[in-house]
Amino acid sequence: MTLGDASRWQALTAEPDGLSESPFWHPTEQRLYWVDIPGRRIARVAVQGLQAQGPVDYWPLTQEPGCIAPVQGGGLVMALRDGIYLGREWGGDLQLLAAAPYDTTRLRFNDGKCDAQGRFWAGSLYEPKDQALGVLYMLDGQGLHAMMDGVVTANGLAWSPDGRTAYWADTAAHQVRAFDSEPATGQLSAPRVFHQMTPKPAGWSWGDHSPYGGRPDGATVDSEGCYWSAQYEGQRLLRVSPAGEVLAEVKTPVPCPTMPCFGGPDLKTLFITTSRQGRSPQELAQYPAAGCVFAMRVAVAGLPVNGFEAF
Numbered sequence: 001m002t003l004g005d006a007s008r009w010q011a012l013t014a015e016p017d018g019l020s021e022s023p024f025w026h027p028t029e030q031r032l033y034w035v036d037i038p039g040r041r042i043a044r045v046a047v048q049g050l051q052a053q054g055p056v057d058y059w060p061l062t063q064e065p066g067c068i069a070p071v072q073g074g075g076l077v078m079a080l081r082d083g084i085y086l087g088r089e090w091g092g093d094l095q096l097l098a099a100a101p102y103d104t105t106r107l108r109f110n111d112g113k114c115d116a117q118g119r120f121w122a123g124s125l126y127e128p129k130d131q132a133l134g135v136l137y138m139l140d141g142q143g144l145h146a147m148m149d150g151v152v153t154a155n156g157l158a159w160s161p162d163g164r165t166a167y168w169a170d171t172a173a174h175q176v177r178a179f180d181s182e183p184a185t186g187q188l189s190a191p192r193v194f195h196q197m198t199p200k201p202a203g204w205s206w207g208d209h210s211p212y213g214g215r216p217d218g219a220t221v222d223s224e225g226c227y228w229s230a231q232y233e234g235q236r237l238l239r240v241s242p243a244g245e246v247l248a249e250v251k252t253p254v255p256c257p258t259m260p261c262f263g264g265p266d267l268k269t270l271f272i273t274t275s276r277q278g279r280s281p282q283e284l285a286q287y288p289a290a291g292c293v294f295a296m297r298v299a300v301a302g303l304p305v306n307g308f309e310a311f
Contacts, residue, residue, distance in 0.1 A: 006235075006251040006252055006253040007253075008296045008297075009252065009253045009272075009294040009295065009296045010050035010051070010294065010295050010296065011253075011289055011292050011293075011294055012032070012045070012047065012050070012051075012052050012271070012292070012293045012294060012295050013043075013045070013052065013056055013292045013293045014292070015056065015292075016276055016288075016289065016290060016291030016292045017034075017036035017039055017043070017273075017275075017276075017291045017292070017293075018036055018037065018038035018039045018275070018276060018277045018291060019036065019037045019038055019039075019258065019275040019276070019277040019291070020034050020035065020036050020037075020043070020258060020273035020274060020275070020292075020293055021034065021035050021036075021037055021066070021067065021111070021218060021258050021259055021273050022034055022035045022065070022066070022067040022068050022111070022112070022113070022218070022259060022273070023259055023260075023261040023271050023272075023273050023293070024068070024069065024070065024113070024261055024263075024305040025261060025262065025263025025264070025267070025269075025271070025304075025305060026044075026070055026305070027265075027304060027305070029044075029046070030046055030047065030048070030265075031044050031045060031046050031047065032044065032045055032047050032261075032263055032271055032293070033068060033070075033076075034068075034273050034293060035065040035066070035067065035068055035078075036065075037064045037065060037066065037277075038064065038277055040060065040061045040062065040063060040064055040065070041058045041059060041060050041061060041065075042058070042059040042061065042065055042068060042076070042078070043056050043057065043058050043059075044056070044057050044059075044090075045057065047263070047264070047269075047295070049264075049269075050269065050295045050296070050297070057090070059087075059090060059091050061080065063080040063081040063082060064080065064081050064108055065078050065079070065080055066079045066080070066081075066108060066109035066110040066111065066112065066122060066125070067079050067109065067110065067111055067112035067113060067122055069112075069113050069114040069120060069305070069306070069307065069308050070114075070305060070307045070308065071086065071088070071307060071308045071310055072118060072307040072308060072309050072310070073310070074088065074089075075087050075088040075089065075310075076090075077097070077114075077120050077308040077310075078094075079109035079110075079112055079120075079122035080109065081100065081104050081108040081109065082099065082100050082104050083096050083097070083098055083099045083100045084096075084097045084098045084100075084109070084120065084122065084139055084144070085097060086310060097139060098139055098143065098144040100124075101137070101144060101146070102124055102133075102135070106126065106127055106128060106133075107124045107125060107126055107127065107133065107134070108124065108125055108127065109122045109123070109124055109125075110122070110123055110124060110125040110134075110153060110154050110155065111123055111154055111155045111156065111157055111217075111218055111259070112154075112157055113157055113158075113305075113306065114305075114306040114307060114308045115159060115163065115183075115186065115306055116159070116163050116183065116306050117163075117183060117184075117186070117309075118306065118307060118308055118309030119138050119139060119140045119186055119308075119309070120138070120139045120308045121136065121137065121138045121139075121147070121157055122136075122137055122139075122154075123135065123136045123137070123151070123154020123155065123157060123168070124136075124137070124154055125152075125153045125154060126152055126153070129152050129153070129172060130152075131152070132149075132150050132151055132152050132170070132172075132173075133149075133152070134149070134150075134151040134152055134153055134154040134170070135148070135149045135151075135154070136148040136149070136151075136154055136157070136168060138186050140186070140311060141311030145186075147186065147187075147188055148168065148179070148188055148191070150170075151168075151169075151170035151172070151173070152170055152171070152172035152173065153170060153171040153172050154168065154169075154170070155168075155169040155170070155171045155216060155217050155218060155219075156168060156169025156171075156176055156216050156217065156218060156219040156229060157169075157219070158219045158220055158221045158227060159181060159221065160181075160221060160225050160242065161221065161223065161225050161303060163181060163183040164180065164181055164182075164183065165178055165179070165180065165181060165242070166178070166179045166180075166181040166188055167179075167194060167219060167221070167227055169216040169217075169219065169229070170216075171215050171216055171217060171232065172215070174196065174197040174198065174199050174200075174215045174216065175193060175195075175196050175197070175216070176193075176194045176195045176196075176197075176216050176219075176227070176229060176240075177191055177192065177193060177194055178191075178192050178193075178194035178244075179191050179192075194227070194240070194244050195216075195227075195229070195238075195240050195244050195246075197213060197214070197215055197216060197231070198212075198213060200212050200215065200233075205280070206233065206255060206279070206280060206282075206283045207280075207282065207283070212233065212234065213231055213234045213236070214231030214232050214233045214234015214235070214236065215231065215232050215233065215234070216229045216230070216231065216232075217229070217230040217231070217232040217257065217258045217259060218230050218258050218259025218260065218273070219259065219260070220259070220260050220261050220262060220302060220303075221302075221303060222239075222262065222300045222301065222302050222303065223267070223300060223301045223302060223303055224300055225241075225242045226239050226240060226241055226242070226247060226300070227239070227240045227241075227242075228240075228260045228270075230252075230257040230258055230259050230260055230272065231257065232256050232257065232258065232275070233255055233256055234255075235251060235252050235254070235255045235256075235257070236249050236250060236251050236252055236257070237249070237250040237252060237257060237260055237272070238250075250270075252272060252274070252294070253287075253289065253294055254274045254276075254287045254289055254290040254291075254292070254294075255279070255283065255287060255290065256274055256275040256276070256279065256290060257272045257273070257274050258272070258273045258274055258275050259272065259273050260272045261302065261305075262298075262301065262302020262303065263302070266301060267301040267302045267303070267304065268297060268298055268299070268300070268301050268302075269295050269296070269297060269298075270295065270296050270297070270298045270302070271293060271294070271295050272293070272294050272295075273293055274289075274290055274291055274292060274293070274294065275290065275291060276290035276291035277291075
């Protein structure tokens with residue numbers, strides 16, 4: 001089932017990011033937050049309906065931010081290349097919570113978010129992309145813990161509404177995995193393939209006639225427990241049932257969506273971040289809004305964002 005076409009999307013931003021990621025809706029501020037990874041900055045903007053209210057605010061950083069989440073009581077937690085930091089005030093000083101437990105010349109933090117218990121999770125990305133050295137980490141009051149490994153590019157982290165199923169994708173493998181999750185401890189078990197995408201054809205590039213549906217990037221889960229996965233280079237989102245069945249395909253206005261999230265007062269506004277990094281001049285000429293943030297209305301609400309408990 002295809003939910004409409006790409007014309008349903010409204011561009012929320014006019015200035016494209018290099019690679020925007022990690023969006024979340026802040027319910028009390030009525031703002032959308034996200035990161036621009038190569039731009040080394042965090043962004044936020046007030047939103048009403050499908051329109052930005054005023055200019056985008058930027059918080060410049062000295063390192064690439066892989067992901068962010070709100071902090072209970074105010075502020076942001078962020079996974080930068082060399083560690084996880086707490087920022088209590090917008091644009092203010094950062095407090096190191098945990099140093100990165102890897103070689104920062106070859107790896108960096110990528111996709112992540114908080115669980116319902118207030119723990120912050122962030123996966124790593126192996127930049128040479130020739131070995132599965134990515135790890136999923138969890139930060140709680142006892143420190144930083146390695147929870148799962150064996151991926152090239154950690155992505156697509158999300159939980160079912162009851163917190164008992166976790167989802168985690170390896171973009172390079174075109175695979176989303178599911179795990180049994182214990183909410184009290186965060187422990188993951190019983191790994192299994194949740195949804196396998198078709199790998200990219202050898203030698204494929206944008207504009208080729210050979211079909212390619214993209215590979216799994218960031219994700220979110222709606223109130224019915226369905227998993228929404230951004231398909232990088234596939235120009236679409238997939239809505240996948242808890243059983244792993246594709247229920248709907250949502251076309252996107254640019255080829256490389258990176259992550260969806262739900263927001264607005266009723267959590268029925270779907271936002272997506274997108275990328276223009278490394279895209280060809282021909283593709284960017286055809287899709288000049290690549291790297292912008294977009295929004296559209298949907299029928300099923302999402303789940304509210306989880307905040308980090310600053311232990």
